[in-house]
Amino acid sequence: MIDLAIPTLETDRLILRGHREADFESMLAMWQDPVVQRYFHGEPMSREDAWARFLKGFGMWAVRGYGIFAIEEKVSGAYVGMTGAFEVRREMKPRIDDLPEAGWSLAARFHGHGYATEATRAALAWMDRQLGSEVFCIMVPENVPSIRVAEKCGFVRSHETIYKDEATLVMKRPPRGGIVGVPTN
Template sequence: MPASLPSFVVPQLETEHLLLRGHLPSDLAPFVAMWAEPAFYRFLSPQPLSQEEVWTKMLRHTGLWPLLGYGYWAIEEKSTGAFIGAVGFADWRRIIEPALNGIPEMGWVLAPQVQGRGYATEAARAALSWEAAHLAAPRLVCLIHPENLASRRMAEKNGYQEYARTIYKGQPGLLLERWP
């Protein structure tokens, strides 16, 4: 690695069932498979993402860490070693009203075949514990499609409350916030 490039290691977090870690190139194939499933992308995108788009998403997740000091973790199921999703924080610089710039936005995605096991809540709680210890932002936000009831329930279980309704890229959205 050239000396001029920043060096940053994504912190690893471990829970009872999950390992939260930086993305690996081997995550690409299962992530592409997730983005091909309508049950996975229906609240996130009007269509599946291509391999190139998923790779770009993984690069964005990873690139947040050296720029902001926070970012996204890959979620690995400890019992199988399988990549099953992602969770973390970002400042996506969305063009949205009300503006979110500078406020860490939490997000999570989980493979449909492991949904309903409490993994999203487990991963989010680990990420929020890390955030409280290392980032301690005065406020966190998340953007959720109004029809994504499971994601809304998970956000509310983790202390998020709706504060605004918006339109993002032509789709309705709920903005939720969490105060420490």
């Protein structure tokens, strides 16, 4: 793979880095796990759709200068999941095309260890330094664990909308320093 200059971040227990092709099978297993998918809009991903999502992650780094980090557990080297920001241009009202969207997903065996909060805080701190932009995230209102992660990371409830025929909570996080504005390159 070519080098996209994706930064590597470290926390006490985790390494956040660019995805590697070797991560794909672990990512696919995560996206096909019904426990992980229960709060997502849609069905567990096919291999084809997961591969497309995997490749889109690299495009986000190349086009926007930010994207999704792979989360690796320091002690074991295991693929934990992913966190970071992306731009989806979702078909929802009101549209939120001008802000990065934060997101996190962890393999089920890593749920409940505080990894999502730890990793997402590190990714957001990096984004604050690079972008200084407001960030939003979405989730179904029943996803209480993810709402708690969002709140611990500084997100506040903004509004509810409908996305893919489901009630969807939109949360926003104000900028925390850095350069005001989002790169447009």
